[in-house]
Amino acid sequence: MSEVKAKSRGNKEVVTKKPFNMSYIRRYWQLYALLVLPVVYLIMFKYVPMWYVLIAFKKYSIVQKIWEMPWAKNHGFEYFIKAFKTPDFRTSLKNTIWLNLLDLVVGFPVPIIFALILNELRFKFFKKTVQTIAYMPHFLSWVIIYGLAIQVFAPTTGLINILVQNLGFEPIPFLNEGHHWVRTYIGLGIWQSFGWNSIIYLAAIAGISPELYEAASVDGAGRFSKMWHITLPGIKPTIIVLLIMALGNIIGSGFDRPFALQNNLVMKNAEVIATYVYKAGIKGSQFSLTTAVGLFQSVVGVIFLLLANWLARKFGERGLW
């Protein structure tokens, strides 16, 4: 992303190739010295674990080193096959994709609409206050949001159900019935992120030339036709980039949100891959199986990202790269 800028700047300069020798090192050693710690960190905590991914193809044993462990059956794919025969994993896979799809379809447009609304506000102070309030949920942890959700949505003691009961209706099982839980989960996700995600769209809107709006006003364009014909096309590249990233994440899942919100009554709808891996792997010690699941998830995620990017480029957009 920012490389583009560096390159264009590099072109303007007179590029002199310096040989990599003692005088080069004497001159630049400080920069290399600074990079030592970050590179060591990346290798130790990002690249060494990639080597551990081999466990997915091996029979895990607590006493052996990774290279000593025997290969798994079926050319090493025993645990992948086993995973797909495990009903719990299949449920979690289905739920992951379904919840992410709902997030995408229902949740993705919300920050865009919110940014469009904010953009229409004339009073600067009011606009800033609304923004501050809308960013607030982003700074709450999912545990705290769960705590809030209990207070608001609990079956008999929650704020909404107290109102519902006072009006003479049956309480709504927001948190303890599968389908309602899914709605609550999606709703809370939107509540937590719409304000924060609107920042990027607001920045994109701020980059649109005011002359376009002035010209449209002269032509007698109204508020909504300006939104439709100027603002939305202006932020389209941003929307596409964020859409690609969301598509790349369709099988990925955070851990904090589902884990904090789920409970035993709704597991059939709430178990996602991340929480399944935690339960079967860390708690259940099925290391090979859950490493295989994690690898499957990563690989499919990368494929989706590449596919989405390819599609975007095919339709004439810039894509991620």
Add this chain to the structure above:
Amino acid sequence: MEENRMIHSFRSKVGDWVFVIICVIISLICLLPMVNLLARSLSGVDYLVKHEVYLWPKGWNLEAYKTVLDDAKYIRAFVWTAVLTVICTILSLFMTTICAYPLIFPHLKGRGFVNILITITMFFNAGTIPNYLLMKDYGLLENPLVLIVPGCLSVYNMIIMRSFFYGIPDSLRESAEIDGASFFRILASIYVPLSKPVMATLALFYAVGRWNGYYDALMYIKKKKELYPLQLLLYNILNNINQVEVATQEGFSQPGLSESLKAAIVMFSTIPILCIYPFLQKYFIHGVTLGAVKE
């Protein structure tokens, strides 16, 4: 013609107010759960049991907060999480800076290699279990360092900082180089002082991440409960009925107190961040934009 324009401006005024009203409703949706929580945490037991508390506390009662502040367990977790947050934020800012700074020198040999090393980690993550087994082999399980070291450099935040550094004119750096300043010196006396906005933003991101995080503690710490950050303690309290029973046994036999107690604990764990973020708003807006907009 004149009449037409008046109708037009009248319509647009009405439109303005419609948007204002929509925004007021959105703000209320964001705020009301917090207001409800606050009201409950301050309410008397009787009113909570009768479900009479909505957005305003009834039967003013600070008992829940007293219980929280008197309980060494919460105070300990609060202080521990605060210490952890400060250490993590400082370490992470340091790591982020020393990673971003060398990478802005376009002719640095090996820069491309490091960039690739970094980019790959953004696309491919080894996964939960390999990371867990790695921590085990490094001897970091049940170790406080596991809450600090593995997360000490976020590649996304590094990219934000690098983008900010790119925005600082090269001429500043070059003239300092000609004057014979070392690269360390240039970093310390030009880049760091000019980067206060991005430092503030990333400090906020790292601090919020640590303050709100519980995943690593849940994964890597099982026995040493004294190392639990506040959020994990909170999670256990919200889910574990035993905890509430303990609280009742300890002399708060009135039913319903546990509910206001839960509300008070949630409030107590949120307040630090809610007090800080509004003051950093103009910085983090810029930070998010740096990280995501394509240049």
